[in-house]
Amino acid sequence: MPKRIRQKLGRYHFKRRLRGKVLLSKVTSFTCYQQNHQEKTCTTARGFIHNNNIQPPCVITILKISGSEEKFSLSNNGLFRYKYAIDNHKLFSPKIASVAS
Numbered sequence: 895m896p897k898r899i900r901q902k903l904g905r906y907h908f909k910r911r912l913r914g915k916v917l918l919s920k921v922t923s924f925t926c927y928q929q930n931h932q933e934k935t936c937t938t939a940r941g942f943i944h945n946n947n948i949q950p951p952c953v954i955t956i957l958k959i960s961g962s963e964e965k966f967s968l969s970n971n972g973l974f975r976y977k978y979a980i981d982n983h984k985l986f987s988p989k990i991a992s993v994a995s
Contacts, residue, residue: 914983918967918976923953935964939973951986 926942928935935956942954950968953976957963965976969986979986 910983911980914980917983917986918953918979921951921953923955924948925955925957928956928958931959936966936973939966939968943968943973 924942924946926938928938935958938956939954942948942956948954948968950970952968954966954968955963956966967974967976967979967986969979971985
């Protein structure tokens with residue numbers, strides 16, 4: 895692939911991700927802590943959602959025991975990794991736009 899086309903694609907992906915971040919920054923966010931190493935972060939997020947009766951759309955940040963963090967996006971379609979939701983924000987934008995406004 896020529897360099898010029900790669901540069902254009904890079905700018906497009908950057909702008910798309912930026913739009914996704916702006917869109918997801920408008921929804922509510924929650925934070926919870928991972929209790930043990932045996933449990934996956936996705937399982938921790940699902941348990942947190944179930945215990946607190948959280949309604950979509952929202953962003954959930956899981957703080958791991960190791961000190962790092964993972965983010966998830968809860969939509970009407972399910973629970974997704976934050977990066978996936980940013981890259982594919984057009985799938986989620988009608989619901990998020992109605993809540994954000």
